[in-house]
Amino acid sequence: xxxxxxxxxxxxxxxxxxxxxxxxxxxxxxxLARSLQAIRExxxxxxxxxxxxxxxxxxxxxxxxxxxxQMLALRQPMAIDLxxxxxxxxxxxxxxxIADYAxxxxxxxxxxxxxxxxxxxxxxxxRIGRLVQSLLTDVLDAFAKNDVAAAEAVWKRxxxxxxxxxxxxxxxxxxxxxxxxxxxxxxxxxxxxxxIERIGDHVTNIAELIAFRVTGTSFASDRPKGxxxxxxPA
Amino acid sequence: MPTVLNIVxxxxxxxxxxxxxxxxxxxxxxxxxxxDVSLPVRNRSVTAMIGPSGxxxxxxxxxxxxxxxxxxxxxxxxxxxxxxxxxxxxxxxVVQLRARVGMVFQKPNPFPKSIYDNVAYGPRIHGLSANKAxxxxxxxxxxxxxxxxxxxxxRLDQPGTGLSGGQQQRLCIARAIAVSPEVxxxxxxxxxxxxxxxxxxxxLIDELxxxxxxAIVTHSMQQAARVSQxxxxxxxxxxxxxxxxxxxxxxxxxxxxxxYITGRFG
Numbered sequence: 001x002x003x004x005x006x007x008x009x010x011x012x013x014x015x016x017x018x019x020x021x022x023x024x025x026x027x028x029x030x031x032l033a034r035s036l037q038a039i040r041e042x043x044x045x046x047x048x049x050x051x052x053x054x055x056x057x058x059x060x061x062x063x064x065x066x067x068x069x070q071m072l073a074l075r076q077p078m079a080i081d082l083x084x085x086x087x088x089x090x091x092x093x094x095x096x097x098i099a100d101y102a103x104x105x106x107x108x109x110x111x112x113x114x115x116x117x118x119x120x121x122x123x124x125x126x127r128i129g130r131l132v133q134s135l136l137t138d139v140l141d142a143f144a145k146n147d148v149a150a151a152e153a154v155w156k157r158x159x160x161x162x163x164x165x166x167x168x169x170x171x172x173x174x175x176x177x178x179x180x181x182x183x184x185x186x187x188x189x190x191x192x193x194x195x196i197e198r199i200g201d202h203v204t205n206i207a208e209l210i211a212f213r214v215t216g217t218s219f220a221s222d223r224p225k226g227x228x229x230x231x232x233p234a
Numbered sequence: 235m236p237t238v239l240n241i242v243x244x245x246x247x248x249x250x251x252x253x254x255x256x257x258x259x260x261x262x263x264x265x266x267x268x269x270d271v272s273l274p275v276r277n278r279s280v281t282a283m284i285g286p287s288g289x290x291x292x293x294x295x296x297x298x299x300x301x302x303x304x305x306x307x308x309x310x311x312x313x314x315x316x317x318x319x320x321x322x323x324x325x326x327x328v329v330q331l332r333a334r335v336g337m338v339f340q341k342p343n344p345f346p347k348s349i350y351d352n353v354a355y356g357p358r359i360h361g362l363s364a365n366k367a368x369x370x371x372x373x374x375x376x377x378x379x380x381x382x383x384x385x386x387x388x389r390l391d392q393p394g395t396g397l398s399g400g401q402q403q404r405l406c407i408a409r410a411i412a413v414s415p416e417v418x419x420x421x422x423x424x425x426x427x428x429x430x431x432x433x434x435x436x437x438l439i440d441e442l443x444x445x446x447x448x449a450i451v452t453h454s455m456q457q458a459a460r461v462s463q464x465x466x467x468x469x470x471x472x473x474x475x476x477x478x479x480x481x482x483x484x485x486x487x488x489x490x491x492x493x494y495i496t497g498r499f500g
Binding site: 004005010082217 | 456483484485486491492495496497498499
């Protein structure tokens with residue numbers, strides 16, 4: 001962001017805050033990618049490693065919170081600095097949630113690996129997963145560049161995820177109705193697709209935080225929403 | 235750029251200006267200190283003026299009750315209105331003006347008299363009381379409004395200069411209040427005080443705005459943020475930005491304001 005405070009250490013602290021957020025974003029991105037790979041390739045070792053790596057993200061979140069607490073108390077930030085610091089702590093919470101969903105999917109993938117493969121349903125999870133993955137990458141790039149227009153573009157694309165999610169939901173219901181032996185796996189897959197859809201929502205939150213920190217404002221228009229078809233009786 | 239909404243919700247109806255500067259220019263001899271400053275001081279609220287040294291904030295404050303009149307070679311152009319009337323109008327009695335627009339200075343400056351006489355001085359010269367009992371009442375009420383009564387009630391005959399710095403400043407506020415002004419000007423009222431005495435004065439300012447219109451010049455941006463509802467940022471004799479305090483300190487519109495309040499001024 002804008003820098004060169006008269007008090008130089010303040011700049012160092014602000015840039016340290018941003019680099020920790022970027023580090024956390026990179027880890028969350030990798031956790032999501034690796035969880036998807038574990039699901040796709042039925043790789044239990046990879047799933048275990050995703051589960052084990054979650055503590056690193058939790059540790060960075062805690063570090064960011066302490067750093068923010070100190071900056072608020074000691075630097076008494078104003079205006080753009082205050083917004084940057086407030087959005088950092090919210091970003092950290094959001095990225096921790098994203099990583100948590102990836103971890104949960106890795107856990108569920110271990111259960112799936114114990115039964116028969118459901119290639120078509122797994123294919124659906126992978127599709128929505130890759131879509132969310134690309135949005136997460138784009139929003140983290142927008143963060144690194146303080147690019148509000150790029151953030152808004154990501155923000156508007158959440159609708160695509162909602163649509164894919166709704167399709168997947170119906171697909172899974174169909175499998176379970178056709179063959180009750182798939183209900184255990186189908187239920188896990190249902191939660192997994194929901195987790196991915198939630199990651200998409202968190203990506204839009206990050207887009208909003210980018211707008212807030214740069215301009216002090218949020219996007220004016222209503223975010224395009226999916227059809228909400230799954231909330232209506234079939 | 236995306237279309238955006240301002241996060242700061244508009245305030246319900248803004249209070250009307252009690253005083254207003256209209257295209258105010260001030261010259262000290264050949265040197266111009268203020269350039270076309272137009273700024274409202276809204277009724278029963280606190281307006282803070284901030285900016286680096288020499289920015290013109292104190293010059294503007296001193297225009298509000300014509301304190302610049304006493305500076306040799308000072309010349310004011312434009313208008314300063316009080317309830318719509320130009321205070322620089324020839325018909326305005328400066329003594330009466332200063333009774334309506336009181337002032338508290340940077341260093342507490344009690345008269346070398348008793349606490350009682352410090353507060354009673356103004357009401358006496360303006361003939362505001364008919365008898366001793368009434369004057370006693372004014373002194374007591376003023377000291378109470380200034381939050382000093384409990385500390386000095388049993389020693390009103392002691393010299394005002396014997397009080398602590400913070401108490402002296404509150405005595406000066408009581409002295410300003412005693413003539414029932416409508417506006418109180420404060421020129422860095424806490425810069426000579428410790429943090430606790432400062433907090434007491436700030437709390438007092440917040441209470442006083444129920445009954446008075448206050449304009450304060452301060453070097454402490456935190457103080458401006460804490461006590462004011464409106465903030466004006468001055469730089470090199472120009473008014474750069476004026477707005478609600480909550481907007482100025484969270485999302486200033488002008489780059490120079492942002493640079494100053496975030497400590498980036500070079």
